[in-house]
Amino acid sequence: MAPKKPRSARVTRNPQLIRGIGKYSRSQMYHKRGIWAIKAKHGGVFPRHDPKPKPQAPAQKPPKFYPADDVRRPLVNKHKPKPAKLRSLVPHC
Numbered sequence: 001m002a003p004k005k006p007r008s009a010r011v012t013r014n015p016q017l018i019r020g021i022g023k024y025s026r027s028q029m030y031h032k033r034g035i036w037a038i039k040a041k042h043g044g045v046f047p048r049h050d051p052k053p054k055p056q057a058p059a060q061k062p063p064k065f066y067p068a069d070d071v072r073r074p075l076v077n078k079h080k081p082k083p084a085k086l087r088s089l090v091p092h093c
Contacts, residue, residue: 013029
């Protein structure tokens with residue numbers, strides 16, 4: 001078996017000048033991507049494909065391990081919200 005080539009990063013067709021602003025306009029990208037040629041080949045309409053049927057979900061398998069006997073309970077928290085204690089020098093609102 002031939003050794004696999006390392007994957008190279010994809011290069012965008014529309015490099016960003018600054019974040020959110022591409023070098024080419026929407027109409028220039030329409031032409032660069034060749035969508036006009038695909039539409040011309042199909043009578044002015046972009047070809048549509050029916051969605052593939054999704055594979056049937058497998059039957060629910062039983063869990064690999066039994067559930068633990070000790071069920072975790074939340075820690076007790078006795079905190080009650082109280083108004084902050086302000087010094088006498090601080091004016092009250």
